[in-house]
Amino acid sequence: MVRFQMVIDCTDPELLARFWADALHYRLEPAPDGFATWDDYWRSVGVPEDELGIGFDSIVDPAGQGPRIWFQIVPEKKSLKNRLHLDINASGGRSIPLPTRKQRVDDEAERLTKLGATATRVLETEGLDHYAIAMRDPEGNEFDIN
Missing domain, CATH: 3.10.180.10 (2,3-Dihydroxybiphenyl 1,2-Dioxygenase, domain 1)
Structure with a gap:
């Protein structure tokens, strides 16, 4: 079986993570074991401070069957029709x-x-x-x- 993650570009990851978690009956993905927040985890692997502080940016299926969805921050707003929906x-x-x-x-x-x-x-x-x-x-x- 092939596992995949879906990535959605956005300007406000936490806003969309919260919306889609509710829409799909998913949950916000908790920080990895041993870390209080995702920022703590990202800091531990060397992500610069100016790239932190965006809040939750991924959601997961509580049943473990659907794909993980990551909301990737990008600087530009959406301008064209989605090619995938x-x-x-x-x-x-x-x-x-x-x-x-x-x-x-x-x-x-x-x-x-x-x-x-x-x-x-x-x-x-x-x-x-x-x-x-x-x-x-x-x-x-x-x-x-x-």
């Missing part, structure tokens, strides 16, 4: 009646809006058994709820 599956799948799936998606969109996301559009086509909501996280990265 997450789909959050909240509907329960096609075996669930469409009205129930729609309600579940709407409920999840409302929950994530309260956490700082913005809904951008409903993804629905008459006659097609599909319903989703396109959203943006607090830094503008696109994702869908379906």
Whole structure:
């Protein structure tokens, strides 16, 4: 099996780490054993002081099944459409009646809006058994709820 980490460029790692931890039901990744904070750990391996103090910058799946997600600080803000995005599956799948799936998606969109996301559009086509909501996280990265 191949293990991987997902990396998301951002200007405020802790903001996005907290948002996505709540959105994905992940948890903030604790500092390595023997260190009170990530800054303490990074200091111990020689990272300069001027690169510290950004707070939590990674999240992990508490069940240990999903990938670790690291929020890498970059100086520039997001300017173009994502070439990769997450789909959050909240509907329960096609075996669930469409009205129930729609309600579940709407409920999840409302929950994530309260956490700082913005809904951008409903993804629905008459006659097609599909319903989703396109959203943006607090830094503008696109994702869908379906």
